[in-house]
Amino acid sequence: MGAPDNEDQNAWEAAATRKTFCVDGDGAGQRLDRWLSEVIGASLSRSRIQSLIRSGSVMGEGRAIVEPRHRIAEGETYTLTVPQAEPAEPEPEAIPLDILYEDEALVVVNKPAGLVVHPAPGNWSGTLVNALLHHCGSSLSGIGGVKRPGIVHRLDRDTSGVMVVAKTDNAHRLLSEAFADHGRSGDLQRAYVAVVWGSPDRMSGTIDAPLGRHAQSRTLRAVVPAGRSDARHAVTRYQVRRRYGADGAGNAFAAQVECRLETGRTHQIRVHMAHIGHPLIGDQDYARAFRTKVNRLPEEIRPIVAAFPRQALHARLLAFRHPESGELMEFVADPPSDMSELTRALDIL
Template sequence: MSAHNEDTPELIGDRFIRAGSIMLEASADAAGQRLDQWLASQLGPDMSRSRVQMLIKQGAVTVGGKMIDEAKRKMIAGDSVSVVMPEPEPAEPLGENITLDVLYEDDELIVINKPAGLVVHPGAGNWTGTLVNALIHHCGDSLSGIGGVRRPGIVHRLDKETSGVMVVAKTDRAHKALSEAFADHGLTGDLERAYQALVWGIPQRPSGTVDAPLGRAADRVRRAVVPSGRDDARHAITHFTVQERFGEAQQAFATASLVECRLETGRTHQIRVHMAHIGHPVVGDPDYGQAFRTKANRLPDPLKTLVKAFPRQALHARLLAFRHPATHLTMRFEAPIPGDMEELVSGFRKL
């Protein structure tokens, strides 16, 4: 296989992330392969197969000078393939000047400490004021384009009211590598996630594992533990360790624990559902801790006032470690418990 960029013939190292025309020639071992499959293998880690398929549909790929619009077209040895790499399209939605707590940033990715109350991605009821809007404004032209659009690549999410460390891709290469790491939950690479949660009650054991599949609840917004044979059941495992215990064990109505939860899988609302499933819902959780709301009435003041006024689930993504997609070095980031949650924990400590 040989390749060159018509705009900068000698610029081989980063040719795949710049606009221009890339010329490729198929070798003998390419014969019989699908066009999209072969192109993805030749264009390297910066180009996903889905992105190649999009370019083919857009008429950006020619073979022997003829435009090809079928991704499944079979390759023939000696085929001369040209790929036109367009400039990334303007970002949608628009960027917004929203303050970000940036823990780290380079050309490939950005790591932020997300505050509680910030929605990650625009959607119904939240078309503006999201983390994506903030990142588009903050990163600007340093976004090389995810799928051909100047936008940040979201590879994992935190609930609106959950705070803590998040990593976001700025390039196709980073998006592909990080997405794969999160998809297999770090089984083939370095991925570590640890959360801190203030939960009601004191678990019987100092540590344990919740292995219970999750699926949609009746209202289709929440999640629930479901039978493993159900069509929408998704494998879910959470490991927890009790870090602190608050209150007297014999006064179960006035006890709570600070626990660390480590994810072996990453399902929607996983920690919140699993902790509620074992009888220790997250304090302040409006979806999975409703049955424990009256417990606050039995607490002494001023703790009772603190708990009743706390507006969210007391859950924080404390630690995130992953392998950098370009340097392949393991990077590790931590964020302390935010002030509102620390005040709540301190209140329980006084018990």
């Protein structure tokens, strides 16, 4: 038996579904999980199928098959039961969202600063996930058997900008693969606008420095030796777009920098820019040594810079291939008003 038609695929995890498949000659000798993945198609990820097998959701020859590696034979029949998607644990909340694009497979949002992406201890409500549960409602078909939005990448709470979120299991799988690949073999692009203290000597450059746990804090990251057990490869490319208060020697009080990620590590841009001596204005974690620098600013702009409440970082551009159509999609969101006010103040330097 072949894969379900499109109508069946859309319903796989929206309600309890039971399908029976018969092994033909092409399937004989294959692993059960691989064969089911082929006959079902892209509507269920292979990892989801493996989970269903282990939970006893596949019956074959009168018994439950619980081993994904089970070898199948021609003429055997297997029944897969996909339970109805469980309600998501986070509660839907009517939080306003800036939706840049939406279809049946995904939604693209312009996340404001201050909005946590995913519920976690200390932030069980008021998150982007809560907002998307309310906004998307029944259009969520289930990610891994749960009616929830599929988070494939994150922005820090105090970083604003463009994010894509999956609405189906298939979109979640394909987008996750694209982000894990960091665009090395595809068309994924991510560009950020940052406002930093000082300015790099060169107008463009690449920061290739592995990141790991910070020695004094489990929530922070630091540049660490490549051989350390927790070291993760991290590469950021930067381009200086504007210098503020530059003198004849090219020194500047601050700069606006575009950063493009070749990897996607926690706090990557923030740590990398601090590593080369130019941390982000407003960064309470990685720019503490620069707090007194604000006292050297002209009095008329000093309060604006001193009061900037977050790291000056905005995800301006996101480009990727649509997981269903293959269309190259590109979304751009200008920096929000707080960053615009900050750069206008720095313009007088």
